[in-house]
Amino acid sequence: MQLKNWRWILGGAGFATLLLWPSGPVMAQDVKVGGLGYVQWGYQFNDTTAHASAFDLTRAYINVTANFGGGLATRITPDLFRDGNGALALRIKYAYAAYTPGKSPLTFKLGVIHTPWLDWEEHLWDYRMQGMMAVERAGYMTSADLGFGMDGAWAKQAVTMQIGAYNGEGYKGGLGDSRKDLMGRVSVRLLSTDDASSRGGLRLTAYGQYGKPTSGGERMRALGMVSYKTKQFTLAAEGGLATDSSVAAETPKTNGRLASGYGVFNIPNTKAAVLGRVDWWDPDKDTGGDQQTRLIGGVSYQLHEHLRLLADLDYVHYQSTPTPSQLASQFQGLFQIEFTF
Numbered sequence: 001m002q003l004k005n006w007r008w009i010l011g012g013a014g015f016a017t018l019l020l021w022p023s024g025p026v027m028a029q030d031v032k033v034g035g036l037g038y039v040q041w042g043y044q045f046n047d048t049t050a051h052a053s054a055f056d057l058t059r060a061y062i063n064v065t066a067n068f069g070g071g072l073a074t075r076i077t078p079d080l081f082r083d084g085n086g087a088l089a090l091r092i093k094y095a096y097a098a099y100t101p102g103k104s105p106l107t108f109k110l111g112v113i114h115t116p117w118l119d120w121e122e123h124l125w126d127y128r129m130q131g132m133m134a135v136e137r138a139g140y141m142t143s144a145d146l147g148f149g150m151d152g153a154w155a156k157q158a159v160t161m162q163i164g165a166y167n168g169e170g171y172k173g174g175l176g177d178s179r180k181d182l183m184g185r186v187s188v189r190l191l192s193t194d195d196a197s198s199r200g201g202l203r204l205t206a207y208g209q210y211g212k213p214t215s216g217g218e219r220m221r222a223l224g225m226v227s228y229k230t231k232q233f234t235l236a237a238e239g240g241l242a243t244d245s246s247v248a249a250e251t252p253k254t255n256g257r258l259a260s261g262y263g264v265f266n267i268p269n270t271k272a273a274v275l276g277r278v279d280w281w282d283p284d285k286d287t288g289g290d291q292q293t294r295l296i297g298g299v300s301y302q303l304h305e306h307l308r309l310l311a312d313l314d315y316v317h318y319q320s321t322p323t324p325s326q327l328a329s330q331f332q333g334l335f336q337i338e339f340t341f
Helices: 118-125 324-328
Strands: 006-010 016-020 030-044 053-069 072-082 088-099 106-114 144-154 159-166 181-191 201-211 218-229 233-245 254-266 272-282 292-304 307-318 331-340
Antiparallel strands (some): 006 016, 030 053, 030 331, 053 072, 072 088, 106 144, 144 159, 159 181, 201 218, 233 254, 272 292, 292 307
């Protein structure tokens, strides 16, 4: 693919814009277009009024990546999602330019980029099709945001890290104001296994975030995880703290806590796997009766290289009596598929 007299330059708000640049042709050595989609059928066992049973397209992505050589690469990912009114809408999930200096373990990114934790954990768990990770479901972070970041890997993925400065409002929010968030993650492999990837082996992983939300206040996150991954199974346990406050003098800090543990076992000599997960969340440790515990269990089958099936149950226990809407969705049966191209 030849782009004559054009280069990718990031415009305001992180969207990729094509601008005329009179410096000669730029050759994209490798351009790829791919996609990812999640479709599900869900049944709510406790919804005795509406008997909710629905098919849903929960998410669909189109990934366009280009490698221009010399360490320069770009990516744009539109995201098809269901908005608050139940209609399908389109937004930008990722849009950035990346540069890796020659022979450097570091890559620099600018635009709508990954935040350090969620993308890393989602690939460890490997079943984002089932639903959000605990920290995202609690509203403590999003998987992408506008900002500038750097990631790197050393000693054949034994140590990986990602740091960045972000607007802090997430890719779903607005630009915010002058206040920014600093985020960082580091993962260290303590013991090797037959999985030499960036998530493989026995690992300790830590994450920290400090920032100020729009209009002021404070936002802090701290997470720690121990994980063990081989080609046959994955085990992980994490714990986290979250502190939020606003500028209102009468509003005290909210101190949340969460913990999550999960496992995936790939049944030998088959394309099937069993998985289980427990998420515990306390939105405010100074408020009683608000804790939630989510239990997830299921069986998956890799029907094709580009198609995976998952049948699972999802149950939430509330410390206090659930509201009618919480009760209706408390216990769900789900049949989900993940397809790629």
